[in-house]
Amino acid sequence: MTPIQHIRPLPRHPDPRPTEGLWGYMLRVSHSNGFSSPWGLIRRAGMEQYEARGASINVAKLAFVTRKDGTRLQSIGYVSATQKRSYLLLGHSVPRTALELEAPHICPACVDDLKFIEAHWDLAIMTACANAQLRAIGRKPSHRQWLSGGTEVEPWLAGDSRLCRGVRPPVHQNV
Numbered sequence: 678m679t680p681i682q683h684i685r686p687l688p689r690h691p692d693p694r695p696t697e698g699l700w701g702y703m704l705r706v707s708h709s710n711g712f713s714s715p716w717g718l719i720r721r722a723g724m725e726q727y728e729a730r731g732a733s734i735n736v737a738k739l740a741f742v743t744r745k746d747g748t749r750l751q752s753i754g755y756v757s758a759t760q761k762r763s764y765l766l767l768g769h770s771v772p773r774t775a776l777e778l779e780a781p782h783i784c785p786a787c788v789d790d791l792k793f794i795e796a797h798w799d800l801a802i803m804t805a806c807a808n809a810q811l812r813a814i815g816r817k818p819s820h821r822q823w824l825s826g827g828t829e830v831e832p833w834l835a836g837d838s839r840l841c842r843g844v845r846p847p848v849h850q851n852v
């Protein structure tokens with residue numbers, strides 16, 4: 678385990694957006710620093726795999742490497758700092774089963790428009806986008822894929838049309 682004092686802060690450390698989820702933020706930080714996957718960020722932050730898995734992310738190390746206030750990052754984290762086994766999305770209490778952090782859906786049109794992934798895409802219920810009138814496409818790669826370094830983050834932040842192959846039918850009224 679890397680002691681926090683041996684961690685070198687990243688050269689680029691964008692601020693989290695008010696409606697951005699923690700995993701989406703980690704993707705954006707990874708991308709802005711030239712890492713092809715979040716694994717580069719996780720290693721740079723000195724995190725072990727268990728410190729960057731699912732809802733349990735070592736926010737203190739992430740705050741240090743991104744030069745952010747830990748409280749600010751904690752506010753977009755998924756685990757309550759004060760209550761055990763209490764899960765959050767943007768500070769709102771949610772059941773753990775409501776969060777889909779392993780392979781959440783994503784709307785490429787919204788990502789292309791906003792240039793970040795909004796936190797509500799971390800909810801399991803999000804399978805379509807009312808804004809873009811699109812069925813949400815595919816799923817982000819699993820953490821296992823990202824942790825292996827074998828999946829690139831770029832297309833997911835660019836709303837890459839390659840992710841939309843044949844899976845962007847219009848949303849029907851009954852969806």
Ligand SMILES: [Zn+2]
Pocket residue numbers: 784785786787788806807808809810811
């Ligand atoms: Zn959308």
